[in-house]
Amino acid sequence: MGNCxxxxxxxxxxxxxxxxxxxxxxxxxxxxTTMDFSATSSxxxxxxxxxxxxxxxxxxxxxxxxxxxxxxxxxxFADLKSATKNFKPDTLLGEGGFGKVFKGWIxxxxxxxSKTGIGMVVAIKKLNPESMQGLQEWQSEVNFLGRxxxxxxxxxxxxxxxxxxLLLVYEFMQRGSLENHLFRRNPAIEPLSWDLRLKIxxxxxxxxxxxxxxxxxxxxxxxxxxxxxxxxxxxAKISDFGLAKFGPSGGDSHVTTRVMGTYGYAxxxxxxxxxxxxxxxxxxxxxxxxxxxxxxxxxxxxxxxGQQNLVDWxxxxxxxxxxxxxxxxxxxxxxxSSKAMLQAxxxxxxxxxxxxxxxxxMKEVVDELEQIDAIKxxxxxxxxxxxxxxxxxxxxQSSHRRSxxxxxxxxx
Numbered sequence: 001m002g003n004c005x006x007x008x009x010x011x012x013x014x015x016x017x018x019x020x021x022x023x024x025x026x027x028x029x030x031x032x033t034t035m036d037f038s039a040t041s042s043x044x045x046x047x048x049x050x051x052x053x054x055x056x057x058x059x060x061x062x063x064x065x066x067x068x069x070x071x072x073x074x075x076x077f078a079d080l081k082s083a084t085k086n087f088k089p090d091t092l093l094g095e096g097g098f099g100k101v102f103k104g105w106i107x108x109x110x111x112x113x114s115k116t117g118i119g120m121v122v123a124i125k126k127l128n129p130e131s132m133q134g135l136q137e138w139q140s141e142v143n144f145l146g147r148x149x150x151x152x153x154x155x156x157x158x159x160x161x162x163x164x165x166l167l168l169v170y171e172f173m174q175r176g177s178l179e180n181h182l183f184r185r186n187p188a189i190e191p192l193s194w195d196l197r198l199k200i201x202x203x204x205x206x207x208x209x210x211x212x213x214x215x216x217x218x219x220x221x222x223x224x225x226x227x228x229x230x231x232x233x234x235x236a237k238i239s240d241f242g243l244a245k246f247g248p249s250g251g252d253s254h255v256t257t258r259v260m261g262t263y264g265y266a267x268x269x270x271x272x273x274x275x276x277x278x279x280x281x282x283x284x285x286x287x288x289x290x291x292x293x294x295x296x297x298x299x300x301x302x303x304x305x306g307q308q309n310l311v312d313w314x315x316x317x318x319x320x321x322x323x324x325x326x327x328x329x330x331x332x333x334x335x336x337s338s339k340a341m342l343q344a345x346x347x348x349x350x351x352x353x354x355x356x357x358x359x360x361x362m363k364e365v366v367d368e369l370e371q372i373d374a375i376k377x378x379x380x381x382x383x384x385x386x387x388x389x390x391x392x393x394x395x396x397q398s399s400h401r402r403s404x405x406x407x408x409x410x411x412x
Contacts, residue, residue, distance in 0.1 A: 064150030137242030152207030217247030286351025295329030
């Protein structure tokens, strides 16, 4: 199970589990271990959410909405067995602490199971009965994602609760997770270009900003590369709401809870005290930005001592303009201006501030990322519409040259 860290809790719920790396996500795969921590939602979650329906304007909520009631289909277990060919191994997409994720097919209009290759592809997450990330995280996913509607949040289509079987049905994300594209060596996956990294960062930032600007703030609590999924056009969508929690109310600055999340991404104040702020998510976003800039994992025990935690290692470098170039991912060499690089590094540093009050809001992060994107457009004249291909043959050649600064990435 691995080592664990904890803090005093005011949560009146039993303990569940904490991922050391990444939980399963729709359309992606991983191999992870878990450790003891706490779950986030209780059976009271639905009534809490009903009281939290946002009446704010669309601009404040960044074009998303919280639905009055969850619009989800209740599938039977037989439906989902049929949709996945009885959970046949060749439909398996991934596996993690919660259980396994399978590829299935359903009718686009009725959502009834259909034959393989016919209808709409979906990702079906099936709880492992022995998993410690069980009922409460399943409830949290239904209570939150079933009511949240935003272009940058993965859509939950339905669920199954039958005897001991717990399943969730999501839209299928064709290009898997950001983690896969950044870190997994696969000849079939080309490196993400600078343009696409900006597009993905902006999309994910908009998703978090929507959560934070609703009347009843939602703290996502587990922002990381494996929880950012990509559709066929590389639009980013945040997935896995099993650890989501309502933000502070009544003028409080934080909520107190057991520490949950992922090593390398969790904010320092949260780890140290159990105090969870809306801006604890901003810190996690900063970690992902650093991963996107460097092409290196937030935590890698195969790196030398002093370099295993990416933030501890490279945060001191971010304010130093002359030292930025060597830490940038060589696979995007020549695709960005020095001004864009510097501004991206400065934004990353702001998100990683030790004091949560000093971090920008996610709305401010969106604005700054769009400014960086505008720098790119001004330099090139037109916005890139390519997929993961690099901008030029010279850039493509550079993807095969590794800076002495960069270690060879490891498969996980």
